[in-house]
Amino acid sequence: MKGNILVGQSGGPTAVINSSLAGVFKTAMERGYNQVYGMRYGIQGFLDEQYICLSDYIKNEMDLELLKRTPSAFLGTCRYKLPEIHEDRAIYERIFELLEKLDIEVFVYIGGNDSMDTIRKLFDYSLLTGARQKFVGCPKTIDNDLAITDHTPGFGSAAKYIATSTKEVIYDANGFSYKKKNVTIIEIMGRNAGWLTGASALCKGEDCDGPDLIYLPEVAFEPETFIGKLRNLLEVKDTIVAVVSEGIRTAEGKYICEFTSGSETKDAFGHIQMTGTAAYLADLVHKELGCKARAVELSTLQRAAAHLASKIDVDEAFNVGGATVKAADEGSSGVMVVIDRVSDDPYQSATGVYDVHRIANGEKLVPRKWINAEGDYVTEEFLDYVRPLIQGQYNPMMVDGLPRHLNMHLKNYDWARTPIHQ
Amino acid sequence: MKGNILVGQSGGPTAVINSSLAGVFKTAMERGYNQVYGMRYGIQGFLDEQYICLSDYIKNEMDLELLKRTPSAFLGTCRYKLPEIHEDRAIYERIFELLEKLDIEVFVYIGGNDSMDTIRKLFDYSLLTGARQKFVGCPKTIDNDLAITDHTPGFGSAAKYIATSTKEVIYDANGFSYKKKNVTIIEIMGRNAGWLTGASALCKGEDCDGPDLIYLPEVAFEPETFIGKLRNLLEVKDTIVAVVSEGIRTAEGKYICEFTSGSETKDAFGHIQMTGTAAYLADLVHKELGCKARAVELSTLQRAAAHLASKIDVDEAFNVGGATVKAADEGSSGVMVVIDRVSDDPYQSATGVYDVHRIANGEKLVPRKWINAEGDYVTEEFLDYVRPLIQGQYNPMMVDGLPRHLNMHLKNYDWARTPIHQ
Numbered sequence: 139m140k141g142n143i144l145v146g147q148s149g150g151p152t153a154v155i156n157s158s159l160a161g162v163f164k165t166a167m168e169r170g171y172n173q174v175y176g177m178r179y180g181i182q183g184f185l186d187e188q189y190i191c192l193s194d195y196i197k198n199e200m201d202l203e204l205l206k207r208t209p210s211a212f213l214g215t216c217r218y219k220l221p222e223i224h225e226d227r228a229i230y231e232r233i234f235e236l237l238e239k240l241d242i243e244v245f246v247y248i249g250g251n252d253s254m255d256t257i258r259k260l261f262d263y264s265l266l267t268g269a270r271q272k273f274v275g276c277p278k279t280i281d282n283d284l285a286i287t288d289h290t291p292g293f294g295s296a297a298k299y300i301a302t303s304t305k306e307v308i309y310d311a312n313g314f315s316y317k318k319k320n321v322t323i324i325e326i327m328g329r330n331a332g333w334l335t336g337a338s339a340l341c342k343g344e345d346c347d348g349p350d351l352i353y354l355p356e357v358a359f360e361p362e363t364f365i366g367k368l369r370n371l372l373e374v375k376d377t378i379v380a381v382v383s384e385g386i387r388t389a390e391g392k393y394i395c396e397f398t399s400g401s402e403t404k405d406a407f408g409h410i411q412m413t414g415t416a417a418y419l420a421d422l423v424h425k426e427l428g429c430k431a432r433a434v435e436l437s438t439l440q441r442a443a444a445h446l447a448s449k450i451d452v453d454e455a456f457n458v459g460g461a462t463v464k465a466a467d468e469g470s471s472g473v474m475v476v477i478d479r480v481s482d483d484p485y486q487s488a489t490g491v492y493d494v495h496r497i498a499n500g501e502k503l504v505p506r507k508w509i510n511a512e513g514d515y516v517t518e519e520f521l522d523y524v525r526p527l528i529q530g531q532y533n534p535m536m537v538d539g540l541p542r543h544l545n546m547h548l549k550n551y552d553w554a555r556t557p558i559h560q
Numbered sequence: 561m562k563g564n565i566l567v568g569q570s571g572g573p574t575a576v577i578n579s580s581l582a583g584v585f586k587t588a589m590e591r592g593y594n595q596v597y598g599m600r601y602g603i604q605g606f607l608d609e610q611y612i613c614l615s616d617y618i619k620n621e622m623d624l625e626l627l628k629r630t631p632s633a634f635l636g637t638c639r640y641k642l643p644e645i646h647e648d649r650a651i652y653e654r655i656f657e658l659l660e661k662l663d664i665e666v667f668v669y670i671g672g673n674d675s676m677d678t679i680r681k682l683f684d685y686s687l688l689t690g691a692r693q694k695f696v697g698c699p700k701t702i703d704n705d706l707a708i709t710d711h712t713p714g715f716g717s718a719a720k721y722i723a724t725s726t727k728e729v730i731y732d733a734n735g736f737s738y739k740k741k742n743v744t745i746i747e748i749m750g751r752n753a754g755w756l757t758g759a760s761a762l763c764k765g766e767d768c769d770g771p772d773l774i775y776l777p778e779v780a781f782e783p784e785t786f787i788g789k790l791r792n793l794l795e796v797k798d799t800i801v802a803v804v805s806e807g808i809r810t811a812e813g814k815y816i817c818e819f820t821s822g823s824e825t826k827d828a829f830g831h832i833q834m835t836g837t838a839a840y841l842a843d844l845v846h847k848e849l850g851c852k853a854r855a856v857e858l859s860t861l862q863r864a865a866a867h868l869a870s871k872i873d874v875d876e877a878f879n880v881g882g883a884t885v886k887a888a889d890e891g892s893s894g895v896m897v898v899i900d901r902v903s904d905d906p907y908q909s910a911t912g913v914y915d916v917h918r919i920a921n922g923e924k925l926v927p928r929k930w931i932n933a934e935g936d937y938v939t940e941e942f943l944d945y946v947r948p949l950i951q952g953q954y955n956p957m958m959v960d961g962l963p964r965h966l967n968m969h970l971k972n973y974d975w976a977r978t979p980i981h982q
Contacts, residue, residue: 151735179738188738210731214738301962306864309632309965313573316601316610316636322860343960345967417839434859438744442728446867448961528961538765539870539950540723543731545767 140170141243143463145192146177146184147211147278148218148249148256152292153299153444154455155278156544157206158248159213161459162276163192164202166244169467175240180216181247181256185232189240195546206452207534208543209444219252220259223266230263237271244272244466248459250279250290254474254498261472261494272466275474275494276459280441283331285500286492287476291458292441294451294527297337299443300326300436301528304349305341307434308379315376319429321368324349324381325416327440332356332504334440335383336516337524350378355385356504357513359394364419365426367514372427384415394418445541449530454487461489485526562592563663565885567614568599568606569633569700570640570671570678574714575721575866576877577700578966579628580670581635583881584698585614586624588666591889597662602638603669603678607654611662617968628874629956630965631866641674642681645688652685659693666694666888670881672701672712676896676920683894683916694888697896697916698881702863704755707922708914709898713880714863716873716949719759721865722748722858723950726771727763729856730801737798741851743790744801746771747838749862751807754778754926756862758938759946760803772800777807778926779935781816786841787848789936794849806837816840867963871952876909883911907948 143166147155159176166174178188190213196202205212223230237245245260247253257275264271277284282293304324311322326335332354342348350371353359359382371378387393395415416433423431454477461475473491480486508520534541565588569577581598588596600610612635618624627634645652659667667682669675679697686693699706704715726746733744748757754776764770772793775781781804793800809815817837838855845853876899883897895913902908930942956963 147735151732183738208731209728211735215735216738298961302867303861303865305962305965306631306866307860309630310573310860310864313569313633313637316605316638341962343962345965347969432860434861435857436861437856438729438732438854439725439856439858439861442732443725444728445724525960530961531955531958533953533955536953538947539720539952540727540763540765543727543767547769 140172141241142173142175143171143244143246144175144177144189144237144240144242145246146180146248147213147215148180148247148253149215149279150250150441151210151215152278152280152441153209153295153447154291154452155248156208156212157452157455158276158278158291158459160196160202160205161456162246162463163196165460165463169463171244171463172241175242176213179214180218181220181233182216182218183214184236185229187236190546195544201544204535204542204544206456207444207447207532207541209442212544212546217252220256223259223263233260234263234267234269242271244274244463246274246276246462246466248276248278250277250281250284251499251501254284254494257474258472258494258498264471272471274462274466274470275497276462277474277476280334281328281331282333283501283503285497285502287474288479288487289477289527291451291455293333294448294454295443295446296334296440297340297524298448298528299440299446300334300338301340302446303436304338304379304381305346308341308346308349311377311379319372319376321378321380321420321423321427321429321431323416323419323423323431323433324379325384325433325435326381327436328355328383329385330355330501330503332383333524335381336504336520338381339516339521340524340528349381350375351380351514352516353380353382353386353514354504354509354516355383355387356506357509358389359386360388361394361419361422365422368423369427372429382415382419386415444543445534447532448528449532450485450527452532458489465491482522482526485529562594563665564595564597565593565666565668566597566599566611566659566662566664567668568602568670569635569637570602570669570675571637571701572672572863573632573637574700574702574863575631575717575869576713576874577670578630578634579874579877580698580700580713580881582618582624582627583878584668584885585618587882587885591885593666593885594663597664598635601636602640603642603655604638604640605636606658607651609658612968617966623966626957626964626966628878629866629869629954629963631864634966634968639674642678645681645685655682656685656689656691664693666696666885668696668698668884668888670698670700672699672703672706673921673923676706676916679896680894680916680920686893694893696884696888696892697919698884699896699898702756703750703753705753705923705925707919707924709896710901710909711899711949713873713877715755716870716876717865717868718756718862719762719946720870720950721862721868722756722760723762724868725858726760726801726803727768730763730768730771733799733801741794741798742800743842743845743849743851743853745838745841745845745853745855746801746803747806747855747857748803749858750777750805752777752923752925754805755946757803757805758926758942761938761943762946762950771803772797773802773936774938775802775804775808775936776926776931776938777805777809778928779931780811781808782810783816783841783844787844790845791849794851804837804841808837867956869954870950871954872907872949874954880911887913904944904948907951
């Protein structure tokens with residue numbers, strides 16, 4: 139008889155992180171594990187013995203389908219960095235004591251770079267002590283900045299939302315262009331990696347000119363050059379839409395968002411919290427060029443928009459979740475599941491596993507050759523890479539006009555007692 | 561043989577303003593009108609003789625369906641206020657000269673309050689001169705602030721998008737709530753009328769607690785009271801989501817967004833351009849309460865999100881467009897088509913016509929009794945009114961993973977000459 143599985147979610151949520159959770163649960167049940175425990179708020183909550191039993195919430199296939207369509211982290215997430223083993227062994231002893239108490243055989247952590255760092259440390263500690271648990275990472279991040287894997291679950295759906303919203307914003311801006319120049323600046327998430335920002339160009343096609351300029355954090359950004367380009371463009375075009383990453387910075391490394399706010403806030407990993415890049419630039423455009431300028435921040439909407447999830451992404455997230463359990467069940471530990479692209483056309487992918495030491499804390503940036511020479515657009519090769527990942531719809535289950543989600547705190551509604559009409 | 565119809569779009573675009581345009585075109589063809597001309601950029605472009613012939617772009621039923629799903633103003637829009645007749649007769653002479661030149665029998669203007677003002681003035685002028693043209697207004701505004709009509713096309717789809725996005729933002733915020741208080745402030749369009757802001761409460765239900773606080777512009781907003789309420793709520797809850805209208809103001813009438821920016825910009829109608837309300841409040845919360853606070857502005861996304869349009873809204877917009885032509889064809893002029901709610905449950909509506917003098921420049925606000933006593937939420941009656949309008953989906957036609965739109969400037973793509981693979 140097999141023991142139990144423990145699964146956690148960590149870092150920024152995505153539209154499909156719960157599809158991976160559903161995949162973990164399904165494969166665990168199919169492979170005869172006893173229970174799947176879910177850490178509340180990742181390793182941070184688990185250290186306080188906060189966990190649930192997933193079968194209390196996923197009672198049938200319908201619940202599983204709802205979970206796949208539910209945005210954000212069903213279990214709750216955290217940004218919590220484990221100390222190095224030599225810095226604080228006590229915390230590791232505590233974790234492994236809890237694992238034994240719950241009869242955990244497999245520890246799955248769904249997350250990005252920082253979460254893979256957690257898997258790496260726990261695995262290393264298990265080597266030191268000979269602990270029996272297997273540690274497997276499940277990739278997740280809208281940023282698509284994980285090494286080795288072709289791409290990350292969460293990226294495709296965010297890219298689809300961004301391309302769709304950019305197209306809608308371009309249409310909106312074009313409707314107003316008569317005798318009035320206007321510039322719209324859309325700000326996209328991605329601190330160091332410009333994958334999401336570049337994905338906005340997917341809307342360029344037969345029915346849309348796409349953004350006019352796209353600035354990724356991989357290339358230095360100079361406000362003067364930007365203003366100069368806009369000035370030239372406005373001579374031939376009334377409506378300009380530029381898309382910028384929240385993380386664009388000057389050649390000296392100063393973030394554009396730092397020009398606007400005096401105070402810097404940092405998260406638990408020491409990352410600067412970004413915001414206000416588009417607002418700063420819109421203000422600059424208005425001052426320098428005198429035309430109407432508007433900032434649009436897609437903010438958390440871009441990582442939570444399950445209503446526009448890509449089918450490829452939801453399915454891959456589910457498969458990758460299942461593959462973590464399979465890998466552990468077949469003896470792997472200290473690995474992350476990766477997605478290998480088998481074919482571009484027709485698009486096909488398969489899961490594999492890879493040593494987490496090669497992945498943790500690494501960061502996959504957009505290759506310079508996939509950005510044009512001027513540094514203000516992505517190339518066709520970039521778009522050929524991203525396009526397969528936004529294909530297909532995973533339509534929400536609509537109840538009373540809105541997408542229905544699975545919620546741990548579902549109130550106990552009772553039709554017999556709740557009057558339908560008030 | 562009937563003459564021609566001239567149709568224009570005016571004011572802020574919506575997700576379904578083109579569905580009304582499609583309705584005008586279809587009914588015009590069915591009723592035997594010769595041509596439907598479209599003003600480019602409303603009356604402003606028309607004064608420069610900018611117009612197109614719609615049958616050059618709508619060649620079949622498929623084009624018509626695409627047009628119904630295309631956001632923003634297909635024809636282009638404007639914010640242009642006609643002078644009073646006694647102030648400048650020349651401009652009226654010019655317009656009617658153009659109407660005669662194009663053999664126009666029916667003039668349809670799709671827009672909100674300001675656009676109905678245009679219909680009113682042109683109709684009044686036609687009475688003065690005995691001109692043969694009929695002038696009919698087609699209601700359109702996400703703000704839902706037009707008088708007499710039960711609601712306006714455009715409102716339902718924006719409400720559906722806002723409720724869906726609010727739900728996604730609430731889920732996102734909840735995922736991070738462990739040992740960390742956080743406040744999210746969502747800013748919604750609607751300068752004086754809180755219909756859209758209130759619609760965010762639609763996401764409250766079995767699977768979502770909904771926003772914690774909702775502030776409409778109809779009730780005076782006091783920052784101190786707001787901070788006090790948040791302080792109390794944070795004692796019992798880790799995650800707070802408040803939804804505010806861009807137009808909230810103090811009892812003295814000072815807009816909250818004015819606290820932040822020194823400079824005021826105004827549009828052609830003298831309306832203050834709003835932005836930054838949520839950003840100002842998030843900053844205030846962070847300073848006063850010391851917790852993480854985030855601002856989310858739905859900005860133009862909420863009026864352009866055709867990908868999440870409500871079926872009721874798209875269909876009603878289409879019907880209302882058709883009803884303008886029918887009204888004129890049957891002899892009406894100086895009227896706006898209105899939507900009458902025939903039944904709440906099951907929801908049924910019908911179109912009617914109403915004297916535009918009773919509508920133009922009026923503004924329908926949310927009744928005080930549909931806002932709770934505290935002034936920080938909407939009532940069940942409010943939600944019962946809005947809920948039918950967000951029902952049903954009008955799924956986009958997806959091409960290569962993204963919604964396809966109808967574009968006047970469609971490039972002449974030719975598969976024989978354009979290599980599929982680069």
